[in-house]
Structures are given as structure tokens and as C-alpha cells.
Amino acid sequence: MLLNIIKKLECQLIKTIYINYGFSPESIILIKSYPEFVYKVNYKNSKFILKILKKDKIDIERINFIKFIQKSIEIPKILLNYNNKLYSELYFDEYKLFFYLQYFIEGKDINYENNxxxxxxxxxxxxxxxxxxxxxxxxxxxxxxxxxxxxxxxxxxxxxxxxxxxxxxxxxxxxxxxxxxxxxxxxxxxxxxxxxxxxxxxxxxxxxxxxxxxxxxxxxxxxxxxxxxxxxxxxxxxxxxxxxxxxxxxxxxxxxxxxxxxxxxxxxxxxxxxxxxxxxxxxxxxxxxxxxxxxxxxxxxxxxxxxxxx
Structure with a gap:
């Protein structure tokens, strides 16, 4: 049951990515499923992190700040969609969700054994x-x-x-x-x-x-x-x-x-x-x-x- 839901969600994501960003992912890999679904998306030589959010996370003040901080400090950039927005709408069954695509940086988790x-x-x-x-x-x-x-x-x-x-x-x-x-x-x-x-x-x-x-x-x-x-x-x-x-x-x-x-x-x-x-x-x-x-x-x-x- 859960696997069918995840598969259906991934199919909807692939369609929605094409509509909002103009490309079809070569692969979409689930990284974690709680508290939000997070995927790694591959397309040609580009890699992205895709994160699905509920509506309560979509705050205009937060969006404007993220846009500002992306221009001010070197952080992984969020890809703007065709409407020049950070977040894209995702309709799944009766739910209206949102997601973003963030450029993937090759790196590693921070190891604090190195002080x-x-x-x-x-x-x-x-x-x-x-x-x-x-x-x-x-x-x-x-x-x-x-x-x-x-x-x-x-x-x-x-x-x-x-x-x-x-x-x-x-x-x-x-x-x-x-x-x-x-x-x-x-x-x-x-x-x-x-x-x-x-x-x-x-x-x-x-x-x-x-x-x-x-x-x-x-x-x-x-x-x-x-x-x-x-x-x-x-x-x-x-x-x-x-x-x-x-x-x-x-x-x-x-x-x-x-x-x-x-x-x-x-x-x-x-x-x-x-x-x-x-x-x-x-x-x-x-x-x-x-x-x-x-x-x-x-x-x-x-x-x-x-x-x-x-």
C-alpha cells in the first residue's frame, strides 16, 4: 500500500517537474520520507535535492529572505521555476503540496571528530x-x-x-x-x-x-x-x-x-x-x-x- 502511494507520488512529481522546469528527470530517488519527503533528482549532468512541503511552510517572508540570502551568501541555490518562484505546486490526490529543487553539492556530513x-x-x-x-x-x-x-x-x-x-x-x-x-x-x-x-x-x-x-x-x-x-x-x-x-x-x-x-x-x-x-x-x-x-x-x-x- 505505502509503496504504491510512493510510486504514484513519484510519477506525479516527474510530470510536475516537466511542467514547471521544462525537463524530465532521468531518475528520482527517495532519500527520506519523514517529516517531509526528500528526493535526489538526476538530469544529465545536473543533480538536485527535491523536498516536498506542506502549505504552512510556504511563508512569503521566508521566501523573500531565502531569495535574499541566496544572493548574499554562497549556499546551494534553489532553482526558480517558469513562474520565477522558489516553490512549485504539487497536486496529489486531494492534497495541495509544494516542492522545491535545490542544486546538489558534492560534499559530506560534518564530522565533529575534527574539532x-x-x-x-x-x-x-x-x-x-x-x-x-x-x-x-x-x-x-x-x-x-x-x-x-x-x-x-x-x-x-x-x-x-x-x-x-x-x-x-x-x-x-x-x-x-x-x-x-x-x-x-x-x-x-x-x-x-x-x-x-x-x-x-x-x-x-x-x-x-x-x-x-x-x-x-x-x-x-x-x-x-x-x-x-x-x-x-x-x-x-x-x-x-x-x-x-x-x-x-x-x-x-x-x-x-x-x-x-x-x-x-x-x-x-x-x-x-x-x-x-x-x-x-x-x-x-x-x-x-x-x-x-x-x-x-x-x-x-x-x-x-x-x-x-x-
Whole structure:
């Protein structure tokens, strides 16, 4: 059943690529199917990454920023269709989806056994932030705990059916966030950030190229920085954090001491987003992929970060 759906989708993609870009792929290879379908597309001497998105990812502000950043910094370019747009419509059964074609760069995933890659990652991220500051800045309110509450409420709706003990534990965290919500509000010059810089979402070739801009949004740049911090504490590689900061500060200063609480809170938000992702995936495939031990680790991880907040 699933294979038939995938085959049907691929046939529709080939037709739609021809309509929007004027060529028929020689091959289209599924790379991953969740949270979005991602394909590698081959045509003559050109290779592309094709990613299918839902409508809620198609935001005009994000589109304009991606167009800007493509012109400002060397990143894998998204191919414009016949209508001079980044995204093309894809009709599949009763669904209206979107996809883009991004030029494929021959490279490899970043290996942090080479510590210098953390420096390079920080350096390239700071350049993106500096360019973004020239694009748009907006002084506005940020409420990290409010966003944590939104993620937690979704998580609790799933946990109450699969793990009652975890449900009550995470509900206590929810109560804490609600009690402390006002304390997490601050004002900041927001810029467009990448939105998922956890040490991945980048290709290492002659330099580091950032990819997957689908979570880009107008927000505090420290969220991007916190995503890398989250990766470091998750993998117990805090030496990488110092190297990342050194690389970032080659172009722009990071004041970790002054912003420690913010980074901790944003790391909690990142962990909740990842936890929600795995819960959703487990529900979707009807699996007990999410084991009790993983849920307990997530609780202990978040509780440990909360305890560090001054």
C-alpha cells in the first residue's frame, strides 16, 4: 500500500517537474520520507535535492529572505521555476503540496571528530546572521516559555495515552513554565535566522554550506546559537561549544555569560521540538519506537536545564 502511494507520488512529481522546469528527470530517488519527503533528482549532468512541503511552510517572508540570502551568501541555490518562484505546486490526490529543487553539492556530513569543523560552523553561521541584519530587523517581544508551553501541551496530549507517569512528570514542567512565563519575556532586535542549526543541516565541501531553510523565521539569533549548544550537551561534547563560539566570534561577539539563561531556555525549547517530532513519528508509523527510557531521559535532560536557570 505505502509503496504504491510512493510510486504514484513519484510519477506525479516527474510530470510536475516537466511542467514547471521544462525537463524530465532521468531518475528520482527517495532519500527520506519523514517529516517531509526528500528526493535526489538526476538530469544529465545536473543533480538536485527535491523536498516536498506542506502549505504552512510556504511563508512569503521566508521566501523573500531565502531569495535574499541566496544572493548574499554562497549556499546551494534553489532553482526558480517558469513562474520565477522558489516553490512549485504539487497536486496529489486531494492534497495541495509544494516542492522545491535545490542544486546538489558534492560534499559530506560534518564530522565533529575534527574539532575545527565546529569553528567553521560557528564562523559561517555568524556570517549568515550579519547578512540577515542588513535584510531586516524588528524590535519585538520574545516569550520563550510561552513557546515551550505550546510544545508541551501537544506532547502531553500524546503522553497521556502512552505513558501516564511521564504525563504527570511533564505536566509539572508545564505548570512551572506557566508560573514563570512572565519572567521569560524580553525584547530584542529580531532577524531572520536559519532555525535549525543543531550542528547538521549543512554540507561540508570546500566550506560549510547551510541547507534546509524551511524553519527560517524572524526571531532572536541566539536561538540558532542555542541549537548548537543543545547538540553539544546532548552528545556530551562541550569542547565543541567553546570552539563554535570561537568561530562565531571571529565575525560577531557572543556574550555567553550575559545570555546564559536565554541559551538554556532556548535549548529546552529545541529539545521539546525534537521530542515532539519523535512522538509524532512514532504515532504515525504505529510503533512503540518511543521507549520509556527515552522519555525519562528527555524529562531528566529538561529538568537539568531548568535547574541551571538562575
Amino acid at each position: 575545527n569543523n565546529a569553528i567553521k560552523y560557528g564562523r559561517e553561521l555568524s556570517l549568515i546572521h550579519i547578512k540577515s541584519m542588513t535584510y531586516k530587523k524588528h524590535y519585538a517581544e520574545v516569550d520563550i516559555f510561552k513557546e515551550c508551553i505550546k510544545e508541551l501541551e501537544y506532547i502531553l496530549e500524546i503522553l497521556k495515552f502512552i505513558n501516564k507517569k511521564a504525563y504527570y512528570s511533564f505536566n509539572n514542567i508545564l505548570i512551572f513554565f506557566k508560573e514563570k512565563s512572565l519572567e521569560s519575556i524580553y525584547y530584542e532586535n529580531l532577524i531572520f535566522i536559519h532555525g535549525d542549526t543543531h550542528g547538521g543541516n549543512a554540507i561540508l565541501a570546500k566550506k560549510i554550506y547551510f541547507i534546509d531553510w524551511d524553519d527560517s523565521k524572524l526571531y532572536d539569533k541566539y536561538y540558532d546559537i542555542s541549537c548548537f549548544y543543545w547538540m553539544c550537551i546532548t552528545l556530551n561534547r562541550m569542547n565543541l561549544w567553546n570552539l563554535f563560539c570561537n568561530g562565531y566570534q571571529e565575525n560577531y561577539p557572543i556574550n555567553y555569560t550575559q545570555h546564559k539563561n536565554k541559551i538554556l531556555k532556548m535549548s529546552i525549547l529545541k529539545d521539546l521540538k525534537v521530542f515532539k517530532y519523535y512522538l509524532e513519528y512514532s504515532q504515525m508509523i504505529g510503533s512503540d519506537l518511543i521507549k520509556d527510557i527515552y522519555i525519562t531521559k528527555r524529562y531528566n535532560f529538561i529538568k537539568n536545564l531548568i535547574d541551571q536557570i538562575i
